[in-house]
Every structure is written in C-alpha cells, then in structure tokens.
Amino acid sequence: MGKIELTQVSKSFDDTEVIPPLDLKIEDGEFVVFVGPSGCGKSTLLRLIAGLEDVTTGQVLIDGQDATDIPPAKRGLAMVFQSYALYPHMSVRKNIAFPLRMARLDKSEQDRRVSEAAKVLNLTDYLDRRPGQLSGGQRQRVAIGRAIVREPAAFLFDEPLSNLDAALRVGMRLEISELHKRLATTMIYVTHDQVEAMTMADKIVVLQAGVIEQVGSPMELYRTPRNTFVAGFIGSPRMNLLNGPNATKHDAHTIGIRPEHIAISTRAGDWPGVVGVSEHLGSDTFFHVKCDDFPEPLTVRADGDLDLRYGAKVFLTPDTAHLHRFDQKGLRLK
Amino acid sequence: MATQHSRSAARLMMTPAVILLLGWMLVPLTMTLYFSFKKYLPLRGGDLGWVGFDNYIRFVSSSSFWPAVASTLIIVGGVLIITVILGTLLALLLDQPMWGQGIVRILVIAPFFVMPTVSGLVWKNMFMDPNNGFLAHLFNAFGAEPIQWLSQASMPSLIMIVSWQWLPFATLILLTAIQSLDSEQIEASEMDGAGWFNRFRFITLPHLARAITVVILIQTIFLLSIFAEIFVTTAGAFGTKTLTYLIFQRVLESQNVGLGSAGGVYAIILANIVAIFLMRIVGKNLDA
Ligand SMILES: Nc1ncnc2c1ncn2[C@@H]1O[C@H](COP(=O)(O)OP(=O)(O)O)[C@@H](O)[C@H]1O
Ligand SMILES: [Mg+2]
Numbered sequence: 001m002g003k004i005e006l007t008q009v010s011k012s013f014d015d016t017e018v019i020p021p022l023d024l025k026i027e028d029g030e031f032v033v034f035v036g037p038s039g040c041g042k043s044t045l046l047r048l049i050a051g052l053e054d055v056t057t058g059q060v061l062i063d064g065q066d067a068t069d070i071p072p073a074k075r076g077l078a079m080v081f082q083s084y085a086l087y088p089h090m091s092v093r094k095n096i097a098f099p100l101r102m103a104r105l106d107k108s109e110q111d112r113r114v115s116e117a118a119k120v121l122n123l124t125d126y127l128d129r130r131p132g133q134l135s136g137g138q139r140q141r142v143a144i145g146r147a148i149v150r151e152p153a154a155f156l157f158d159e160p161l162s163n164l165d166a167a168l169r170v171g172m173r174l175e176i177s178e179l180h181k182r183l184a185t186t187m188i189y190v191t192h193d194q195v196e197a198m199t200m201a202d203k204i205v206v207l208q209a210g211v212i213e214q215v216g217s218p219m220e221l222y223r224t225p226r227n228t229f230v231a232g233f234i235g236s237p238r239m240n241l242l243n244g245p246n247a248t249k250h251d252a253h254t255i256g257i258r259p260e261h262i263a264i265s266t267r268a269g270d271w272p273g274v275v276g277v278s279e280h281l282g283s284d285t286f287f288h289v290k291c292d293d294f295p296e297p298l299t300v301r302a303d304g305d306l307d308l309r310y311g312a313k314v315f316l317t318p319d320t321a322h323l324h325r326f327d328q329k330g331l332r333l334k
Numbered sequence: 335m336a337t338q339h340s341r342s343a344a345r346l347m348m349t350p351a352v353i354l355l356l357g358w359m360l361v362p363l364t365m366t367l368y369f370s371f372k373k374y375l376p377l378r379g380g381d382l383g384w385v386g387f388d389n390y391i392r393f394v395s396s397s398s399f400w401p402a403v404a405s406t407l408i409i410v411g412g413v414l415i416i417t418v419i420l421g422t423l424l425a426l427l428l429d430q431p432m433w434g435q436g437i438v439r440i441l442v443i444a445p446f447f448v449m450p451t452v453s454g455l456v457w458k459n460m461f462m463d464p465n466n467g468f469l470a471h472l473f474n475a476f477g478a479e480p481i482q483w484l485s486q487a488s489m490p491s492l493i494m495i496v497s498w499q500w501l502p503f504a505t506l507i508l509l510t511a512i513q514s515l516d517s518e519q520i521e522a523s524e525m526d527g528a529g530w531f532n533r534f535r536f537i538t539l540p541h542l543a544r545a546i547t548v549v550i551l552i553q554t555i556f557l558l559s560i561f562a563e564i565f566v567t568t569a570g571a572f573g574t575k576t577l578t579y580l581i582f583q584r585v586l587e588s589q590n591v592g593l594g595s596a597g598g599v600y601a602i603i604l605a606n607i608v609a610i611f612l613m614r615i616v617g618k619n620l621d622a
Contacts, residue, residue: 050525052521052524052525071524072521072524072525073524073525073526073527073528077525078525079521079522079525081518081521081522082518083516083518085516085518085519085521085522086519087519087522087523087536087537087540088541089540089541089543090536090540098523098526098528098536099526099527102523102526102527102528102532103527146522146526150526
C-alpha cells in the first residue's frame with residue numbers, strides 16, 4: 001500500500017516560507033509527477049514526504065497513519081537521489097543489498113532479492129564493480145535497484161534523469177514507466193522537465209514558488225490549464241499567450257493558443273505576418289511568425305513538408321475550438 | 335613541454351633545484367655513514383681512524399638499544415592511536431553546526447602552534463608537577479594521592495603531551511575530509527535504515543580511510559624523531575629514552591660521534607621498516 005496524504009503542510013527555512021500550507025492526495029499505485037521551474041520547492045516537498053526535512057506545520061499521512069514524526073527509515077519509502085548517492089567504496093552488489101543488510105534480512109534472502117533486482121535492471125554482469133567503474137545510466141539503475149529491493153510502499157525520485165544525456169534519458173524514462181507498470185507501486189517523481197511529466201505521469205502536480213497551481217492528468221492539464229502559468233508550462237513548444245484587442249474580441253484579458261492549433265497559409269487568414277526562424281524536426285516544422293497584431297512572435301506548427309523561407313509573407317488562423325481564455329489575474333475563463 | 339627543445343630547457347632549469355635537494359640529502363647521509371665507520375671522539379683525541387663495524391656492534395649490544403627501540407615504537411603507536419581516535423570524534427563533533435563555531439575551531443587548532451619545547455615545559459610545570467601542578471590540585475580536591483606523572487607514569491605522560499600537540503593536526507585533516515562527504519549519501523543511508531552507528535561505520539569511516547592514512551603516515555614521520563618533549567621533561571629517564579634520544583646522548587653526552595652515527599643509520603633502518611609496515615597496512619587506501 002502506498003497512499004500518501006498531505007494536509008496543510010508548510011515548510012519554512014528560518015524565516016523564509018518555501019512552501020505555504022498545501023493539501024495533496026496521492027492514491028495507491030499512482031505515478032505522480034511534481035513539475036515546476038527550478039527553485040519552486042519540488043525537492044523540498046519530496047523531502048518532507050521522505051522525512052528528510054521536518055514539516056513546519058501540517059501532517060503527512062502514509063496509508064492513513066500520521067507519519068509526521070516517524071523517522072525516514074521507518075516510513076517504508078525509498079528514494080532515488082539526483083546524484084544517485086551510491087556508496088563509492090561498496091560494490092554494486094553491496095550497494096543494492098545495503099538496505100536489506102540494515103534490516104537484518106538473512107543472507108540467502110538478501111542474495112535472492114539482489115540478483116532478482118539485478119536481472120530486472122540488467123545489472124547482473126556488473127554486480128562486483130564499484131560505482132566509480134559504471135556509466136551514468138548504470139549508476140542510475142543501481143540507485144533504482146537499491147530502492148526496489150526494499151519493496152517500499154512508495155518510490156520517491158528527485159530529478160533522477162537530469163544527469164544523463166538526452167538519448168539515455170529517453171531510454172530510462174521508458175524503463176521507469178515500465179517498472180511502474182510492473183510493480184504497480186506508488187511513485188512520486190520530481191522533475192523540471194515538462195516532457196518527462198507529460199510522458200510518464202498518471203497525475204501531474206504543477207508547482208510554482210511552493211504553491212500547487214494545478215493537479216490533474218497530463219491531458220487535463222494540456223486541454224484545460226487552470227491559469228496562464230500552467231498553460232505556458234505544459235506543452236512543447238509553449239502555448240502562445242496573447243494580449244490586446246484580439247483578446248478583448250474574445251471577452252478575455254489574455255488568450256492562449258497552442259502552436260498545433262494555428263493554421264498557416266500563404267494566401268489568406270486572420271492574422272497576417274512574416275516568417276522568422278524555423279525549426280525543422282523532420283515530421284513537423286515550427287515557424288516563429290511575427291504578426292502585425294502582436295508584439296511577440298507566435299510559434300506555429302506545420303507539416304514537415306511545408307517549405308517557407310525567412311521573411312515569407314503568411315497568414316495565421318487560430319482554431320477557435322481550441323482557444324484558451326484567461327482573465328486579468330491569469331485564471332481560466334468559462 | 336611538448337617539443338624536444340622545451341623539454342631540455344626545462345631539464346636545464348630544474349637542475350639547480352635537483353642538485354640542491356640531492357646535496358641536502360646526500361651530504362648529511364654520507365657524513366653519517368663516513369663517521370659511523372670511524373672512532374671519532376671530539377674531546378678525547380678527535381679522529382682515531384677506521385674501526386670497521388665496531389660502532390654498529392657496540393650500538394646494538396648496548397643495554398639501552400632495544401629498550402630505546404621499544405619506547406620509540408610505543409610512543410609512535412600510542413600517539414597514533416590516540417590522535418586518530420580522538421581526532422575522528424572531535425572532527426565529527428566540530429562538523430555539527432553550533433554556536434561560536436569559528437572560535438571553537440581556532441581553539442582546537444591552537445596547540446599545534448605551540449612550540450614542542452614550550453608545550454613540554456608547560457605540561458611538566460603547570461599540569462604534571464606533583465606539588466603545584468593542576469592535576470595534583472585536582473587529585474587533592476577529590477582526596478586522592480597525586481600521581482608523580484613524569485616518574486611514575488612516564489610513558490603515558492609523554493604520550494599524552496605529544497598527543498595533545500598532534501591532535502589538532504589529525505582533527506583538522508579529518509574535519510576537512512568529513513566536510514567533503516556528500517550529504518546525499520548520508521541521507522540515502524538514513525532512508526536505507528542505517529542508524530547513526532551504522533552510518534558512521536559504513537559511510538563516514540570508509541570515506542575517512544584516505545584521510546586517516548595521510549594522518550598516520552605524516553605523523554609517523556614526525557613522531558619517530560620527537561626530541562624536545564623528552565629533553566625538557568624526563569631527559570630520557572624513567573624508560574622514555576627513544577632511539578633519537580639515545581643517539582643524542584651518544585654524540586653529545588658521551589662525545590662519541592662514531593657511535594652516534596652508527597645509531598643514526600639504525601634509526602634510518604627503523605624508519606624504513608616502520609614505513610614498509612605502514613604502507614602494507616594502510617597504503618592501499620591511497621590508491622584511488
Ligand atoms: N536547507 C535549506 N535552507 C534554506 N533554504 C533552502 C534549503 N533547501 C532549499 N531551500 C530553498 O527552498 C527553495 C526550494 O528549493 P528546492 O525544493 O530545492 O527547489 P527545486 O527542487 O524545486 O529546484 C529554494 O529557494 C531554496 O533556496
Ligand atoms: Mg531540486
């Protein structure tokens with residue numbers, strides 16, 4: 001079981017409040033991603049759940065039990081750190097077995113669980129090496145192995161992929177998702193990368209300055225962002241957020257339209273403009289178009305075959321069915 | 335330093351330094367060897383000619399030789415054990431955030447700046463004096479009979495004095511090592527269920543292995559040749575005569591340069607034996 005509930009949890013370091021009181025419910029078996037810009041308090045929130053920091057106010061409930069004063073080791077949670085935090089003087093085998101050894105499991109059971117985890121994580125050939133002799137991806141897997149063998153109620157990941165190169169990151173993303181499907185254990189995953197959040201999460205928690213901006217499934221956040229911050233943060237490339245007369249026309253202070261919901265044409269459309277830089281991804285091309293109506297350039301997605309040169313005259317037409325409207329305070333209208 | 339030219343230029347420019355260092359080492363060594371084969375009594379006839387291995391045989395067969403080797407090793411070993419253990423504990427303590435940290439750290443380091451002669455005299459006269467010393471007053475206050483430290487417990491006293499001097503060095507090196515320990519490793523072990531003792535045993539101590547090795551090696555070099563502390567406290571009496579002190583007595587008190595030089599050569603051999611043992615035991619910690 002791994003049901004985690006935070007009630008009115010807040011955290012201050014000395015006099016600065018990093019996390020104002022917040023409530024959050026995480027169901028058993030969910031893959032929850034905390035996402036937000038750097039310094040918004042994601043790690044702090046995770047460490048409060050882990051018990052590595054004391055809450056300033058509020059309660060942490062694990063499986064309905066008050067865990068606020070329970071030390072980290074007794075909470076039944078396993079954590080994978082950004083730096084992996086492997087023990088450098090121990091072999092991979094000893095690293096993975098360490099929590100079992102601390103729990104005084106008998107030797108045969110330790111060996112069984114270590115070799116099982118090693119098999120799952122493709123580490124069998126590396127069990128006798130030291131962490132220093134492994135690649136980044138392998139170290140990452142050792143850290144995950146050390147977490148798995150404890151059979152915890154929930155896994156906590158703090159930006160586990162940010163030290164890996166881009167190709168490896170995509171691979172590890174899949175492996176972690178696969179692990180979650182197989183183990184069906186609650187996972188809380190912290191990242192500043194919205195792509196990781198979108199691709200992995202059952203539920204995304206968007207944080208800004210310690211405040212939860214929105215909680216929901218990836219598609220909920222994509223379709224109905226609650227405010228301009230979430231609208232701008234979720235989705236890649238960013239949603240175009242536009243002010244001015246065109247927004248007023250739709251009875252809003254700000255309107256938002258995603259690059260994939262704008263049609264681009266060389267003949268006719270609502271907003272005339274000039275093509276700036278274009279980014280070719282092969283299947284798609286993203287054009288940055290400077291329109292006469294708006295001060296900032298708009299990002300537009302087009303088919304990869306569309307060939308438009310720098311400076312070409314174009315017309316943009318937003319798909320009004322996918323228009324997002326926000327009020328003065330940045331909150332979603334309707 | 336890539337080209338032939340720059341390499342030979344570098345060699346040329348390094349030559350004076352190398353020659354100086356070599357001379358610095360070779361001249362005294364050669365002179366020691368030279369005198370060790372001579373009967374040389376500065377106040378009783380001077381150079382009295384070659385005597386072969388006579389000095390060597392006389393030095394070892396003296397009744398003071400083996401006790402001197404033993405006390406040298408006991409002092410070195412005792413001080414190493416005390417400074418490493420207390421140094422580790424003190425470093426752990428100083429690593430904790432506390433009020434007045436800066437001042438406390440300076441105070442801890444202070445003994446290292448006291449000259450050996452001064453610290454020996456301070457301990458002898460202000461702490462260990464059986465009538466007026468602080469420790470005597472302390473014993474009296476509890477109604478106990480004061481110990482005559484330097485005569486009744488001469489070796490422990492000497493080890494205590496030297497440990498007091500070297501503790502700051504061990505503490506300082508170990509403290510910097512502790513501070514370089516990744517806090518996430520400690521947190522990970524905490525989540526893995528390790529209590530404070532297991533955290534120390536499995537995480538902190540292995541991390542300190544290299545620093546402890548450095549402390550042991552460096553201290554051994556200096557401790558093998560301690561002199562001033564013995565000179566001003568017991569003057570070699572009560573079984574505190576180390577090899578260094580014995581050599582000093584042979585050369586200056588007995589005015590026998592040849593005999594002392596032979597002792598010097600034995601001291602070199604002893605230092606090398608100790609070094610080989612240490613490298614065997616702790617040297618592997620220095621490999622990355
Ligand atoms: N131990 C600490 N002492 C003081 N301030 C801290 C401490 N840890 C984090 N903070 C502050 O809390 C804020 C959130 O930090 P963090 O949770 O690490 O952000 P994130 O992981 O989202 O990048 C930051 O402004 C940071 O400076
Ligand atoms: Mg962080």
